[in-house]
Amino acid sequence: MNQVPNHPTAFESCSAILNQIGQYHLLQWWTELSTEEQRELLADINSVQWNLLQDILETVVARRSSANPTASALDNLQPAKVFPQKPTTELIGLYDEAIEAGRSLLRSGKVAAFTVAGGQGTRLGFDGPKGMVPVTPVGSKSLFEIFATTVLAARRKFGANIPWYIMTSPANHEQTVNFLRTNRWFGLPEQDVILFSQGMLPAFDFQGRALLAAKHRLALAPDGHGGSLDALIRSGALADCQRRGITLLSYFQVDNPLVKPFDPLFIGLHSITGSEMSTKVCAKADDLERVGNVCLQNGKVTVIEYSEFPEKLARQRDLSSRRTFDAGNLAIHLLDIAFIDRVISKQHKLPFRRAEKIVPHIDEQGRLHQPAKPNAVKLEKFIFDVLPFATNPLVLEVDRAEEFSPVKNATGVDSLETSKRDQNLRACRWLESVGVRIPRHPDGTPNTTVTISPLFALDPEEIRSHVQQIPAIQPGQHLHLE
Ligand code: UTP
Numbered sequence: 001m002n003q004v005p006n007h008p009t010a011f012e013s014c015s016a017i018l019n020q021i022g023q024y025h026l027l028q029w030w031t032e033l034s035t036e037e038q039r040e041l042l043a044d045i046n047s048v049q050w051n052l053l054q055d056i057l058e059t060v061v062a063r064r065s066s067a068n069p070t071a072s073a074l075d076n077l078q079p080a081k082v083f084p085q086k087p088t089t090e091l092i093g094l095y096d097e098a099i100e101a102g103r104s105l106l107r108s109g110k111v112a113a114f115t116v117a118g119g120q121g122t123r124l125g126f127d128g129p130k131g132m133v134p135v136t137p138v139g140s141k142s143l144f145e146i147f148a149t150t151v152l153a154a155r156r157k158f159g160a161n162i163p164w165y166i167m168t169s170p171a172n173h174e175q176t177v178n179f180l181r182t183n184r185w186f187g188l189p190e191q192d193v194i195l196f197s198q199g200m201l202p203a204f205d206f207q208g209r210a211l212l213a214a215k216h217r218l219a220l221a222p223d224g225h226g227g228s229l230d231a232l233i234r235s236g237a238l239a240d241c242q243r244r245g246i247t248l249l250s251y252f253q254v255d256n257p258l259v260k261p262f263d264p265l266f267i268g269l270h271s272i273t274g275s276e277m278s279t280k281v282c283a284k285a286d287d288l289e290r291v292g293n294v295c296l297q298n299g300k301v302t303v304i305e306y307s308e309f310p311e312k313l314a315r316q317r318d319l320s321s322r323r324t325f326d327a328g329n330l331a332i333h334l335l336d337i338a339f340i341d342r343v344i345s346k347q348h349k350l351p352f353r354r355a356e357k358i359v360p361h362i363d364e365q366g367r368l369h370q371p372a373k374p375n376a377v378k379l380e381k382f383i384f385d386v387l388p389f390a391t392n393p394l395v396l397e398v399d400r401a402e403e404f405s406p407v408k409n410a411t412g413v414d415s416l417e418t419s420k421r422d423q424n425l426r427a428c429r430w431l432e433s434v435g436v437r438i439p440r441h442p443d444g445t446p447n448t449t450v451t452i453s454p455l456f457a458l459d460p461e462e463i464r465s466h467v468q469q470i471p472a473i474q475p476g477q478h479l480h481l482e
Contacts, residue, residue, distance in 0.1 A: 057204065083396045102269075107158045112246045124416075130407070132176075141453070148193075149187070196232075198231040202219060270334045282403075353382055450480075
């Protein structure tokens, strides 16, 4: 094999490591590569902490049958204790107090927004970061614009410099930054929009051999939304929060335009009950809905993925015929900064989960192979795996129609089409709740399309104050309130 001029040591140490861990095939095409390509390959290989992956390769990757770390631990599952969406008589006082406490935390600038946007969005297939997808029913505003203007509106409402942290991946970081910069951060001060990248890991074949995306590039994939906790620490974003006096992160995914990151009730309940991590859930749409199940296990709140949840439990009913396990994970969480610092910096590393995916790769003949079915294992950490470590975790039920309609798939369930429909339905409901007449089709669906910008109103209450500005809505009209 040729040695690379100027960096023989880097090559030698790299090949020694790969030899030791059985990944030497990554250098198979070395002699065919240009100097620049050789440099890129070395950089890819050196970006991986191979020594930390050895055990995982033997357990998670190579042992195909054993899926995820929780799979062997499905005993003693009970339904999680859930705070109801509407308070019972005994809870009314607590909810009122919580709303006040939440507002006060927001006013005092203790809460930051945190979007995880490092995913590859393969199911949607949009060419670019998912946050750039135009999603609103009118005005084609992007997911990033919705979140940015939500932060801006909350800053105005609560009179606080609320920062917005965004986790990208090395694969979409530059495009994300460029998009936000080109749009002048959608009115937010640049220093209060903090972007950082998550880690990447190689994809492996089922024998545990790392795959090449090109002869000179590793097939790398982001390390899951749970990688956000490591990334917060590594990037200095957590320290930045501490410097700013932020105590709480409002975590949400980039794909859900209905999210309410500044919900005083949720924030207040989290604070009053001394929760270190809280999560919103909604009633499942059906027994086998593809959402995580928020459960209680040996006194700890834990999320069991739908794919691992025993069907018998999924279908179980209680004495009043209600679904026993009915708390669907919405991936909307509150995390104390001190909790992340305590658990992730000092105590635990989240486990890797195994995901079988289609990963195009260079085959043994050096050709780019595009598999038709999953051929590779990606390793991902999941944010909810940190829940069992939280003291007093709180679970709050919310109305799905108000807070959750993600854009995941190109068509069908959880697609752009269903999300636009749900955004429109919510906007129409909000308007009707303050007395605006919505034209409807004979089947009851709105005969109008409405987008309400967060800058116009963050909730129905805010519409009330400028309801006079809203024109009478004509059948078939497209209305953008901004
Ligand atoms: P999904 O699990 O829906 O994955 O991510 P995805 O990568 O966006 O889409 P598919 O599965 O390839 O179609 C849920 C949320 O977690 C973020 C995503 O950006 C999305 O907000 N995420 C996911 C990360 O930030 N990093 C990851 O490594 C994975």
